Amino acid sequence: MPTAQHRFIVIGAGPTGLGAALRLLELGEPDFLLIEATAAAGGLAGSVIDDQGFTWDLGGHVQFSHYQKFDEYMALALGEDGWISHQRESWVWIRGRFVPYPFQYNLHRLPKEEMWRCVQGLMEVARAPGGTPADFEDWSLRTFGRGISEVFLLPYNFKVWAYPPAAMNARWVGERVAVPDLQTVIKGICLGEDNLSWGPNNRFRFPRTGGTGAIWTKLAGHIPADNKRFSDAVVTIDAANQTVTTVSGKCYAYDHLISTLPLDRLAVLVGDPTLIEQTARLLYSSVHVVGIGLRGQPPEALRTKCWMYFPEDDCPFYRVTVFSNYSPNNTPEPGTTWSLIAEVSESPRKPVAAERVVEDVIRGLHATRLIGPDSEILTRWHRRLEHGYPTPSRGRDAILDQTLPALEGRHLYSRGRFGAWRYEVSNQDHSLMQGVEVIERLVNGRPELTLNQPDLVNGRYNLSPYPEWR
Numbered sequence: 001m002p003t004a005q006h007r008f009i010v011i012g013a014g015p016t017g018l019g020a021a022l023r024l025l026e027l028g029e030p031d032f033l034l035i036e037a038t039a040a041a042g043g044l045a046g047s048v049i050d051d052q053g054f055t056w057d058l059g060g061h062v063q064f065s066h067y068q069k070f071d072e073y074m075a076l077a078l079g080e081d082g083w084i085s086h087q088r089e090s091w092v093w094i095r096g097r098f099v100p101y102p103f104q105y106n107l108h109r110l111p112k113e114e115m116w117r118c119v120q121g122l123m124e125v126a127r128a129p130g131g132t133p134a135d136f137e138d139w140s141l142r143t144f145g146r147g148i149s150e151v152f153l154l155p156y157n158f159k160v161w162a163y164p165p166a167a168m169n170a171r172w173v174g175e176r177v178a179v180p181d182l183q184t185v186i187k188g189i190c191l192g193e194d195n196l197s198w199g200p201n202n203r204f205r206f207p208r209t210g211g212t213g214a215i216w217t218k219l220a221g222h223i224p225a226d227n228k229r230f231s232d233a234v235v236t237i238d239a240a241n242q243t244v245t246t247v248s249g250k251c252y253a254y255d256h257l258i259s260t261l262p263l264d265r266l267a268v269l270v271g272d273p274t275l276i277e278q279t280a281r282l283l284y285s286s287v288h289v290v291g292i293g294l295r296g297q298p299p300e301a302l303r304t305k306c307w308m309y310f311p312e313d314d315c316p317f318y319r320v321t322v323f324s325n326y327s328p329n330n331t332p333e334p335g336t337t338w339s340l341i342a343e344v345s346e347s348p349r350k351p352v353a354a355e356r357v358v359e360d361v362i363r364g365l366h367a368t369r370l371i372g373p374d375s376e377i378l379t380r381w382h383r384r385l386e387h388g389y390p391t392p393s394r395g396r397d398a399i400l401d402q403t404l405p406a407l408e409g410r411h412l413y414s415r416g417r418f419g420a421w422r423y424e425v426s427n428q429d430h431s432l433m434q435g436v437e438v439i440e441r442l443v444n445g446r447p448e449l450t451l452n453q454p455d456l457v458n459g460r461y462n463l464s465p466y467p468e469w470r
């Protein structure tokens with residue numbers, strides 16, 4: 001017999017689950033329960049304080065927003081004063097030097113031979129006929145040419161995704177990569193000028209204290225105690241009888257279940273062999289997040305940098321964030337301590353020796369000159385995220401087109417970064433809005449734009465309510 005009956009059960013108090021719960025409250029639908037396995041809200045967007053007092057995000061998190069509604073929730077979480085605002089400064093470490101991002105607009109920093117190789121590739125592309133790229137590697141070659149692809153894009157993307165770019169589809173890219181404009185490229189080379197300010201995301205905010213996780217802890221505080229159950233994982237889902245059972249033995253009946261678990265894990269909890277087989281073909285990569293806390297202040301070269309990309313083999317990480325630049329309060333003694341977060345990807349195609357990864361990261365930090373021989377390391381923090389990046393693989397959309405509707409036919413709505421497995425709408429703002437929109441659909445019959453129209457929502461600032469909802 002179920003312990004209780006609810007109109008909605010939401011599994012997971014990450015951004016997606018919190019978006020769903022907050023929207024239910026706003027719509028005057030109090031008959032719901034939010035169940036979270038851990039003691040804290042935030043999921044992959046949570047933060048941790050280590051034994052030495054350093055705050056760590058689970059990978060460098062940056063607050064971008066495509067949505068008015070998301071911004072309203074951010075204000076609800078931390079007000080207007082709870083943030084530090086930053087100019088985005090991202091760089092590529094390559095050939096023993098820093099090149100500003102976007103790489104293609106700063107080729108003047110490369111050795112001359114390589115600069116020419118990159119320009120030659122771009123000129124070939126400009127003359128080539130159009131066509132639909134077969135995969136992400138093909139997209140890179142057609143869009144950037146052989147030079148930029150081979151020097152930077154393809155090695156870098158293998159390092160991030162842990163799968164060969166040829167195994168990935170070309171549709172997810174959207175606005176995420178700045179498509180080159182030959183005139184801007186040539187101007188940068190001729191004038192020897194840096195171009196640092198591409199794109200919609202050139203400013204961002206970060207919580208003044210508590211790391212990114214502070215946002216989600218605060219928002220979870222707006223959900224009444226009776227509507228949430230933390231430290232209790234869902235262990236089985238009986239889709240036929242519309243009940244979930246938790247590890248503590250509680251059983252809850254539901255009309256609608258919103259799950260933010262990774263889709264492959266949901267399939268296992270439902271126990272459906274077809275679903276298990278289908279979702280096991282979705283690719284994903286794991287991420288080792290390594291936090292290094294140091295005495296002193298960042299060296300001059302890192303004083304204003306936000307994050308850096310690493311395409312080469314001289315280090316295991318694909319990205320390093322100067323985390324103390326986001327907020328000095330991310331360290332125990334602001335002003336006399338500083339911190340770096342390095343991310344290392346892993347997959348069956350790119351194995352990582354977990355027991356060595358921290359030492360390998362430190363070696364890489366020395367090799368790339370981010371830290372020097374005299375740097376005093378105060379703390380080494382490591383967390384492996386099994387589900388880190390949902391890979392936009394070539395077969396992904398066919399699997400999602402089968403599995404998500406099949407689940408919905410059984411009152412199961414799988415949403416969020418790994419719930420919907422769509423990388424292009426898997427940041428915090430997208431995830432929260434997937435939660436908001438699935439509730440809007442179930443309560444008010446409105447379309448879910450983020451899930452179904454990634455290019456639309458990513459190509460504009462989405463006012464609330466959407467014009468499409470009016």
Ligand SMILES: Cc1cc2nc3c(=O)[nH]c(=O)nc-3n(C[C@H](O)[C@H](O)[C@H](O)COP(=O)(O)OP(=O)(O)OC[C@H]3O[C@@H](n4cnc5c(N)ncnc54)[C@H](O)[C@@H]3O)c2cc1C
Nearest residue numbers: 012014015016037043044045059061062234416417427428
């Ligand atoms: C390395 C890295 C870097 C990132 N950088 C950025 C960035 O710069 N900007 C940005 O906006 N986003 C970034 N993200 C993405 C961001 O973390 C996600 O958008 C967000 O956390 C996804 O939210 P979610 O709620 O869909 O899933 P999750 O955060 O994964 O939340 C799922 C929740 O479900 C809970 N759960 C799992 N199993 C059970 C169970 N059986 N029962 C109950 N609860 C369960 C988990 O504990 C978790 O709290 C990054 C992610 C990673 C991994």
